[in-house]
Amino acid sequence: MGEQAATRTEEINAVTHALKCGYRLIDTAEMYGSGGAESVVGAALQIFGKARRDELCIVSKVLPQNASRHGAVKACEASLRRLNSEYLDVYLLHWSGNYPFVETLQAFAELHERGLIKRCGVSNLDVAELEEWLAVEHQLGIAEPTHVNQVHYSMQARGIEFDLLPWQREHGIVTMAYSPLGLGELTRHSVLIDIAQARAATAAQIALAWVMRHPDVVAIPKSTHPQRLEENLRALEIKLTEDELARIDATFPPPRRKRTLAMV
Numbered sequence: 001m002g003e004q005a006a007t008r009t010e011e012i013n014a015v016t017h018a019l020k021c022g023y024r025l026i027d028t029a030e031m032y033g034s035g036g037a038e039s040v041v042g043a044a045l046q047i048f049g050k051a052r053r054d055e056l057c058i059v060s061k062v063l064p065q066n067a068s069r070h071g072a073v074k075a076c077e078a079s080l081r082r083l084n085s086e087y088l089d090v091y092l093l094h095w096s097g098n099y100p101f102v103e104t105l106q107a108f109a110e111l112h113e114r115g116l117i118k119r120c121g122v123s124n125l126d127v128a129e130l131e132e133w134l135a136v137e138h139q140l141g142i143a144e145p146t147h148v149n150q151v152h153y154s155m156q157a158r159g160i161e162f163d164l165l166p167w168q169r170e171h172g173i174v175t176m177a178y179s180p181l182g183l184g185e186l187t188r189h190s191v192l193i194d195i196a197q198a199r200a201a202t203a204a205q206i207a208l209a210w211v212m213r214h215p216d217v218v219a220i221p222k223s224t225h226p227q228r229l230e231e232n233l234r235a236l237e238i239k240l241t242e243d244e245l246a247r248i249d250a251t252f253p254p255p256r257r258k259r260t261l262a263m264v
Contacts, residue, residue, distance in 0.1 A: 001014075001028075001033060001036070001037040001041075001222075002032060002036020002038070003032075003033040007224075008036075011040045012044050012047070014224035014226070014229065015040060016048065017226050017229060019044065019048045019056075022233055023229070023233060024056055024057060025059065025218065025220070026041055026056065026057070026058050027059045027060075027176070028041050028083075029094060030063060030066070030075055031061070031063055035082050038060060038079055038082035038083050039082045039083075041058070041083055042082050042083040045083065045085060056089070058083065058085060058088055059088070059090040059092065059150075060076075060079045060083070061091070061093070062075045062076065062079075062093060062104075063094050063097075064093070064094060064095055064097020064098070064099065067099045067107070068099045068104075068107070069103040069104075069106050071099075071107070072104055072107035072108065073111060086115075088118070089117075090119045090120070090121055090147065090148060091121070092121045092122055093122045095123060096125060096129050102140065105120075105133075105142060106140065108120040108142075109140065112143070112144055118144075119144055119148075120147075121147050121148035121149060121173075122146060122150070124151060124152075125151075127163055127167050130146075130164075130167070134146065146173060148173060148174045148175075148176050149164075149173055149175060149176070150220075151164065151177065152179050153177035153178075153179075153180065153211060154177065154179055154211060155182070155186060155210060155252040156185070156186065156252060157179070157182070158254050158255055162255040168216075169216060177211050177218065177219050177220065180208055180211040180219040181207050181208070181221055182207075186203060187202070189251075191247065191248070191251045195244055195247065199238065204221070204228070204232060205231055205234060205235040206235075206238070208221060208232060209235045210240060210245075210248060212236065213239075213240060213245070219235075
């Protein structure tokens with residue numbers, strides 16, 4: 001969102017409609033539309049009402065090239081201006097870059113102390129990077145540790161199940177899944193359509209229910225269509241059966257460790 005002026009009104013209406021329907025988490029970033037997405041969200045927040053701001057969880061992200069000790073602070077301040085908000089509920093490093101984690105975490109610590117962010121986290125980090133990130137947190141004595149890693153996760157992209165998802169679960173880090181519908185293909189997949197029809201649901205709802213089958217995984221699908229927004233939210237009501245999960249596993253196999261032959 002926020003990339004074209006011609007669609008701005010439609011996008012503001014979509015976010016406003018989502019909030020009225022019951023959505024309470026909004027994910028954005030300074031990268032999206034070069035700040036345009038944050039501006040769209042900010043306009044919707046004004047309509048929703050500042051008095052109800054504490055009902056929401058607003059997430060934004062700092063670009064790696066802005067994630068220096070002083071750069072991340074300035075980037076966050078700019079995001080807040082665009083969002084018309086006094087604070088962010090969660091602020092993430094969008095992906096790892098050239099600045100050492102210690103600089104980014106020092107900036108996050110300052111932002112937390114100033115009340116500009118409530119929690120911090122990361123996005124697109126693997127296990128090795130997370131281990132380094134948490135080690136720096138411990139070194140700095142960060143009072144509010146990392147709560148979330150936002151990564152690509154869907155039936156078509158199950159790689160995180162191999163090591164990242166179990167590791168994060170062990171360390172109490174929530175997984176926030178972006179692109180939970182793939183690139184839209186899952187909404188048209190014949191197996192998901194078949195499962196959905198038996199439930200009077202949609203394939204998208206089945207795909208979202210699958211991602212959210214564990215309580216520590218959050219899905220963040222994007223839509224500007226009012227009906228689809230409402231349908232996506234109702235995916236929270238769907239609990240897939242063991243037979244349905246087995247059928248999905250057969251169609252979209254989970255990752256498995258490859259066997260290696262001993263060298264002789």
